[in-house]
Amino acid sequence: MKIIILFLCFIFASDLYSQNYHFNQHEVSTDLLRMNPSSIFRYKNELLFIGTKEGLIAFDGKKHDVMLREDGGNQEPSSYFHDGEYLWIGYSDGGIFRLVDFKLKPWEIAEGWPKSKITGIGKDNIGQMWFSTYGEGLYVFAKEVLYNFNTDDGLEGNDIYNLVVDNAGKIFAGTDHGLIVCRFENEKKIIEKPTFLSAMPNEIITSLHLDQLDNKLYIGTFENGLWMYDFETKKVLQILKTNNQIKKIGIAGFGILALADHKNNPLMYYDYLNYKSKTFHPKGTESPLSILDILCDAEGNIWILCNNNGLISSPGIFSVREANIINIQALLEVDGNVFIGNDEGLFCNHQGADALPILKKENILSLYYHKSKNEIWAGTFGDGIKIIDQKGKLIKALNEKTGLSNNNVFCITQREGFIWVSTLAGLNKLSPDGTVLKQLNKKSGLPTDYNYTLFTDKSNNLWVGTDGKGITVIDKNDHIKQITNDQTIISFAEDKNKKIWFSTLNNGLGKIEKDSIRWFGLSEGLTELHISGITSDKDGNIISFHHTGMDIIDPDTHTIICIGNNTGIRKWEQNINPFFNDFMHPILISEGSRIITYQPVHQPFLKAQLIIKTALAGKILLKQAEYNILSYKDNDFLIEYAGIWFSDPDVVQYRYKMDGIDTEWRYTKDQKLIYPNLGSGNYTFIIECAANKTFSGAVTYEIKFRIKPAIWETWWFFFGLVVIFISIVYVWNESRNRRRKQLEEIKMDQVRSQLETLKSQINPHFLFNSFNTLVSIIESKPEQAVTFVEKLSDFYRNMLQFRDKDLIPLKDELEINQNYSFLLDQRFGNTVQIRTNIVNNDWLIIPLTLQILTENAVKHNAASKASPLIISITCENDTLKVSNNIQTRRTTEKSTHFGLQSLAKRYLNITGKEIIVLVTQQQFCITIPLIKNKS
């Protein structure tokens, strides 16, 4: 009976021991639950992908995008793989897609996709892509050909549950008939059963997971639990026992998490530090009933996709244990037993059971485990050191009586086999059995007797933190050296570069460099100056504890990240050095009445990741690696991005700068930026994303582009424009000059012709002839003489009237000619006959044309009664024809030929047409172009 009760107690106790992880529900959940989610995937520290019946969702912690395939196939993703460059997505209907530039692009192959659900995707070390299907066996894509492995090739069944590629590039696949290893070499399909399978029962392998870092393969079976194969030791071991099918496996900070097909307790985990399997209960939300998928990411988060809560996650690096002890001053963990010291005594939390008191009425300030003797040394305030065994039995007490310099013990540490104890009266060096060997105090060279902390570094220097007197170092030969002398030093830690860091009471952190101290305060990115203690994690990062959380400092880049929110931890302890760190187990930190376990994750350093979703200029997709050259039209710059820090999405912020526009960083929390209407020129856009305020160690994205100037902005266009303008001006000027010259010429001709006409009119011959005519008729026919004089005067008046004009109506010209012909009649009798035959006289003509031509005819030809000179003037279309019969005079009057030449020139200038002179044997004919009367 007793045994049964004890056994029940043990079960109860081990259940209590199971740690609590605080889960937060994500906002995306309400949308998710509508869309029938089924799977989650995350590669390294990139976006989280959620597969639903209605498409693939990319989630960055705050926002989510739904990505749909456009070929009309089934939208439900069934498997994921990231080859370092692209995310591959296998769908339930056999479709295979890749995520390129944040868009789903079908993976096109000549053979076409499989027709069955894709259950796994992998890439071996010679670049061959592998696909496992549920119904068609395996596929391998080698040298651009897709080969199928199925029952014809030696597979026992075509249903493949999962596929993983180990570090050596071998393909492991889970089938209904156990685990198989496949190879494809020289076009030969090789299917083998791994040798270690003989140590496992013949089981259906339903899930596989590879731990790349530890080189272990985890094998989930249908009803034989979870198995672990170690590639180094080549041993296989069952780590979880269950009758329920293992559906998914993840590696969390605290152990191997498995999702089993069980309605009430589907989550189990294997604690690899204590080699125990336990059930896992997510806290902080409604207890999840039906879990669809789990995921443990590289950031340490545990993700759970379930039917009633949607998507929940926990920063799995923290778990909380109830201790029910307040004001914790010292912590120690030995073999799973946690020793807790406060001002009331020492308690032991044995394997997670309720804390039992070991030492009562003691004010415990420090705890130290002496490994070789398996003793626990408890330093008290006022009662020296109590040495006890693990069960709490007092072995020895050290105090002033046994030689300690003081009974108030602040810190106990060891160096090279000796124990060092700091008291209110200086330091004591003790042998392992407790004998005081040496005392160091103010008299022997220490700056003060009050020393809070002691720390032994890897080079065996002992660092002493004093009360207000800085840092003292005691080297291997016990020489004392002073580093600073004006601070109260609370805590020391050594980073991966063997540099010593220390925390002060209220002045932040210091890092001891070669000759100086580098200080870290709020402006360097610390969250809090009031630091309760510092330590280092397994990777050598410095951790600083304060009441709002903890700052993790990367000693190389000095990037500071604060973790505190979303952890479910209410209040972080403010007592001095309230943590325990043995560099093997998770770090223990006290919080009120609880103990927090911090399990750092396998990652070089934690930082927010920046994902660029789209970078567009106009409609052109910008590429990061290239120098993008754009036309002047694509001058609207748009960028969409996401900063990923799932541990605390709210703190993520961005700063950006567009070189060419911004001179300083601009800060934002938006996930979209637009620079519209950029002018031509060279631009470099830089964006950084960080989860801390100083942006130290932030992820940077840079994109360079050039907007080409528009055609009218180019120098050659401007140059061409100037050339064209100058030539236009030149041509215009030239033509103007020419025109002016022409006009001048015309004017000159006119003047000359007027002069000539005038000359001819007052030609003495003409006058003399006219007067002779007048004399001959004046007496015989006085009336006729009067008419003659009248006509003569009319003729001269007309001549004076029209000579200035360029053009006159043909009618007027004919009138002048009539007067002239009358004069000629009177002179020659009827021997000169002018026959005018003009019907339409709505024309313009250069003045005195007819007179000149008539005169010309008279001048050059003889006329007599027998053979009269007949001048006929006719109008043909737009020309005036003046013709006469040729009767050459015997004595020709001397001719300048000026009259006709000048007339021809004038016609050419004014009408643009030439006078046509046609000379036959009988006829002399001149054709004159007429000008249309426009008025």
Add this chain to the structure above:
Amino acid sequence: MLIYIHSNPCSVFIFTISAWIYLQFYKLMSNFGPMRLFICIFCFSLTSLLYSQTSKISFSGKVKFLSDAPLEMIKAESNQLTGIVDMAESKFAFSVRLKSFDGFNSALQKEHFHENYMESDKYPTLTYAGKLLDKPDLTSDGVYEVRSKGNFIIHGINKERILKNKIIVQNGKVSIESSFTIFLLDYNITIPRIVHKKIAEEIQISLSASGTSL
């Protein structure tokens, strides 16, 4: 043997050819005198044995279900379970008509079962068909554990399940026993709040069937 031949036209063809071969063989054996008949019968039975190795087995039997809810226990049984197992191809199919279930606590319960939960008029049968993951040698007597992987079609919903079954061979007779549970939610069978405590979410099913080689 004869039944098998009659049921399969292909086998009739094979039978005809082999009969002719035997006839020739019989003539050849004439030298053996009275022994010839015996030898021929022996050879004949040898081939029929080979045939039975690849034969199909038809099953008929009964299926029970049990819903063990806090307030009420519902039991029903049908003896109209039929099925066929092809040992050569490792394939099987079982089915039962829902209306053949009987043995409810009351007539009202039966009516509710058919109308409210199973919608028997719309989805008249339960089927489970798929393939066997293990290949036992059924020629000798014994109890064999055989895992089957197949699709349940219940209430119009198709769900894959892997089940553990027992195949018992006794005196050359084959029978099957199996028991498993199904979750009503998996098959879209919802339980109204009022009868929540009367119907279990998990239904236990057990079946047994005896086979006859075809």
